[in-house]
Amino acid sequence: MNRESSTSIQRQLQLFFVLTLGFTVLVMGGVWIGHNQVLLEREAERVLIVEGDIIGAAARPAMMFNDQRMAAELLQSMQFDPDIAMVKLFTYDGLSLFTYAAEDDTAVRADPVHFQKLQSTLFSDGRLRLYRVVKHKGEAVGVIYLESRLNHLKESQRTGYITVLMVMFGCLLVGLMLAARLQKRIAVPITSLAGLMRQMGYDRDYSLRAGSPTYNRETEELLIGFNQMADEIENSFRTIKENHRDLQEGEVRFRNVVALAPMPVLISRQCDGEVLFFNAAAAQLFGFEGSSGEGVKAVDFYRDPDDRQQLLRTLKQEGKVIGKEIEVVGCDGTPLWISLSMSQITFESEPALFSAFMDITDQKSIEKRLEEQVSERTSELEKTRDELQSTLDNMLDTYYRLSSDGTVVWASSSVYSLLGYAQEEVAGLPLQALWVDSCGFAHSVTAISENGGVLMNHKIQLKHRDGRLIWSSISAHLIIDQQGEVIGIEGVVRDISLQVEAETQKQEMEKKMAHVQRLESLGVLAGGIAHDFNNILAGIMGNAELAEMNMKEHLPADKELENIVASSIRAADLCRQMLAYSGQGSLVKKPVNLSTLVEETVQLIDVSISKDVSLTFDLQTQLPIILADNTQMQQIVMNLITNASEAIGDKKGGKIQVVTGSLHADRAALDSPFLEEKRPPGEYVFLEVSDNGCGMDEATLSRMFDPFFTTKFTGRGLGMSAMLGIVRSHGGALQVESAPEQGARFRVLFPVSSAAVNDEHMADAKAEELKLSERALTVLVIDDEVMVRAIFEKMLRKMGCEVLLACDGEEGLQVYSEHRDRVDAVLLDMTMPRMGGKEVLVRLREMGIKAPVIVCSGYSNENVMPQFEQVQPEAFLQKPFSLQSLHTVLRQSLVDITGSGP
Structure with a gap:
């Protein structure tokens, strides 16, 4: 702080201002010169391009006919700009037609001019060189080379330099004048203030104030701030003196107060x-x-x-x-x-x-007497504890106590027979070390909290010291202190390994029974589907032969082809039913006509019903629509009819009647002892199956919907409990009437849906424009089946598309690599030799494909899409497919190209 500055604020302001102004002027001058240079070069280039276009227009005939004489005659009469050092004409094949060189320019003849077909512009060595292609009706006929000396550009540059220097000199002169002005208005008041502050520090005279004139707001505020600071300092010294006097008076008052x-x-x-x-x-x-x-x-x-x-x-x-x-x-x-x-x-x-x-002498005497009383009471409690300990040690169940963090605090002696640990060994162990499943411990704690702090007979698995797993039943309750905080858990544990083992054996037997029932159900379903498939194939083959004969005789085959398409759709439906039944398909609710569904389902199981049984139908044709899953509805029909047939058995004159209809059901009609849910009254559709078989007694009726219950020998029964679950999930109701030797009547009710019938066949038959886009789209088809590729090709050509075909994944990648700029969409099969669809899609994404990729498979979307983990296709098409379904998928995937939505 004592070091004197070598430069005054006046000099610093002048130097800073002049240097800043000088640097700014230099930068602006440089930028202006550079910008002016670019503008001059662009103007020279524009002039030379115009000159080249004029020369090209004049010499175009000579270039078209490759005539040197004509080129010389046409251009020798032209007056070239003085800046042009050389003009040279070439045909588009590289033949030189004409050369002009300025006589006063020797540098132009130093380097030969090379022919090139591309238009270009080059500034180098202070010259501008330009190639221009001459075209006639859009076709190139020749090339003109022009070279300019840029004399006008150089003259303009010299003029610009002189102008910039004069401007810079003027700006510096103005800056010096402004710096001198600033010296007076800024530095003088500050210098005066510094002298005043130095005098105040030497003389300790805090009554001095600044009164120098100011020329700007900042300096004025600085002087005002100094005067205010001087006022505060003067007031502070006055306050200190007053506080010292008050302190002395306060000390006297303190002595008086404390003394009393x-x-x-x-x-x-x-x-x-x-x-x-x-x-x-x-x-x-x-x-x-x-x-x-x-x-x-x-x-x-x-x-x-x-x-x-x-x-x-x-x-x-x-x-x-x-x-x-x-x-x-x-x-x-x-x-x-x-x-x-x-x-x-x-x-x-x-x-x-x-x-x-x-x-606190008296208080200490009281505390001593209390300690003696507590000691006596503690002795009594220890005696009671010993008695309680003896009781707990003789219990078969193990009593335990845990801390709030799950650590074992104490356990009764029976813990040794339960887990193999002594009492002193188990204390301090975290319960997670004894618990097989750590998540199970968390669930148990949650269960205690949700049940008001009490848990009864909760089944868990504990680890024995020798590594064995022990099934146990645990009961517990929370220990809460006076503040309501949980400080621990206590309860009892019982070994239930023998009970769990018995339950496990029972479950294994039930699983085996369920497996046998599943196999029988699949056998019944497979027999019906095989029978129906043979009928469908007979229709397809017969209509195909008739269509072939009609075409040979030049007769129309439209009716036979329509029959083939209808039969194929029915076969595809059967495949979807089999996939859904085997767990490979999705269960989707859609509008269903129950009468139509009964007719189709009976065809599947007709072969499994005894020929001695009379099966009659009373199906309402105009039946309201319900919202249901086809496969699950078929399972209900199959279970009811098959169980009715089994109830009749070998009885002569057996009858099964299937009735469908609609009614307005009240609460009495919807009440059922088998369903806890209460259905609202309203319009319902019902399916009723009755038989004159052996019937059921009260005991059988009460258990008929229990899982795995059957009155037949092992392996019989088609899952009545599953049927009850389907009825419940569809919001339906169920009624059963039966008595021994009087048959049984099952009635299933489903609520009527307000959805309209979605007739897919009518939708497919609608006339619709098949063309996807105004331009011809290119679709790459990758499939190993020759017939499928042929169908794809014919259908896509009907839509106005160009088709590229590949028989497997490797060939598909090669075809895409060759035509990647043309491909608008890819149809990709899942299962192929050499490389499957999943790997092909990954490779296509690595190649940067932007076109949509549509995966095709005979399995459903729900089974195929989860297989794509790294990348996902844009759409899915299930086989077999129709022309309409292929058109819809492509239109949805190509919406950005076609410009129309689905």
Whole structure:
């Protein structure tokens, strides 16, 4: 701060302003020169291009006919610009037709001119070189080479340099004038203020104030701020004097207040403990005589002198001592207990300790008597605990107690027979170490919280010390303190391994029974589907032969082809049914006509029904629509008819009647002992199956919908419990009437849907424009089946598309690589030799394909799409497919190209 600055603020302002202005002018001049140079070069290039176009227009006939003489005659008469150093004409084949070189320019003949077919512009060596292609009716006929000396450009540059230098000199001169002006308006008031501050510091005269004239707001505010600061300093010194006087008066009042306070107060010197002040209460407690406290030290009152050192250490660390209980003695040696509070103060201008305390001698006597009583009560509790421990140790169940973090606090001695641990070994173990499933422990804690802090007979698995797994039943409740906080868990554990083993054996038997039932169900379904498939194939083959004969005889075959398409759609439906039944298809609710569904389903199971059974139908034709899943509805029909047939057995004259209809059902008609849910009254469609078989008694009726229950030999039954689940998921109701030897009647009701019938055949038959786009789209088909590729090709050509074919994944990648700019969409089969569809899609994405990829498969979308983990296709097409479904998928995928939505 004492170092003097070598440069005044005046010089610094002048130097900074001039340097800044000079640098700015230099930068602006450089930018202007560079910008002017670019503009001049562009103007020279534009002039030379115009000159080249004029020459090209004049010499176009000579270039078209490759005639040098004509080129010379046409151009020798032209007056070229003085800047042009050379003009050279070439045919588009590279033949030189004409050359012009300025006579006063020797540099132009130094380097030969090379022919090139591309238009270009080049600035180098202070010259501009230009190639221009001459075209006639869009076809190139020749090339013109022009070279300019840029004399006009150089003259303009010299003029620009002179102008910039003059402007820069003028700006610097103006800057010096402004710097001199700033010196007066900024530096002079600041210099005056600095001298005033120096005088105030030397003379300690805080009444001095700044009054110099100012020329700007900032300097004025600086002077005003200095005057305000001087006022504050002067006021501060005045306040300090007043505070010192008030402090002296406050000390007198403090002595008076403390002297009359009922609480004992003592002030001692911090260094040696000499008592400086004490009030009447302290004198009475310690036995001071009168007011003579001179020569008395506080350390003399401590029974243990180390207590004072401990208090001083605590005071140094924490800044104060509050409620410290210590034992002291009075002046006559009488022992006392006090509760001491201490802090550091300044008393009579020196560090001191302020001590305030209370006499707690009587309180300590009471606490001693309470401790004796607690000791006696503890002894009684220990005796009771020993008795309780003996009871717990003789229990078969294991009693336990856990801390709030799941650590075992204590367990009864039977824990050894349960887990192989002694009591002292299990204490301190985390419960997760004994629990097989850590998630199961978390679930148990959650269950306790959700059941009001109590858990009863919760099944868990624990680990025995030798590694065995033990099934146990645990009961527990929370231990809560007076503040409502959970501090632990206690309860009992029972070994139920034998019970669980018995239940496991029972479940295994039930699984085997379910497997046998599933196999039988599949056999019944497969027989019906095989029968129906043979009928469908017979129709397809017969209509195909008829169509072939009609075409040979030049007769129309439209009817036969329509029959083939209809039969193919029915076969595809059968495939979807088989996939859904085997778990490979999706279950989707859609509008269903129950009468039509019954007719189709009966064809599947007709072969499995005894020929001695009479199967009659009363199906309402105009039946309202329900929203249901076809496959699940078929399973209900199959289960009811098959079970009715089994109930009849070998009985002669057996009859099964199937009835469908609609009704307005009230609550009485919808009540069922087999369903807990109450269905709302309204319009319902019903399916009723009745037989004159053996019937069921009350016991059988009460258990007929239990899982795996059957009255037949092992393996019979088609899943009545599954049928009940289907009825429940569709919001339906179920009624059963039966008696021994009087047959049975099952009625299933489903709510009517407001959805309209979605007749796919009518939608397919609608006339619709098949063309996808105004331009011809290119589709790449990758499939290993020759017939499928042929169908794809013919259908796509009907839509106006160009088709590229590949027989497997590797060939598909090669075809795409060759025609990637043309391909608008890719139809990709899933299963192919050499490389499957999944790998092909990954490779196509790595090649940067932008076109949509549509995966085709005989499996459903729900089974195919999860196989694509890294990349996903844009769409899915299930085989077999129709022309309409292929058109719809392509239109949806190519919406960005075709410009139309689906």
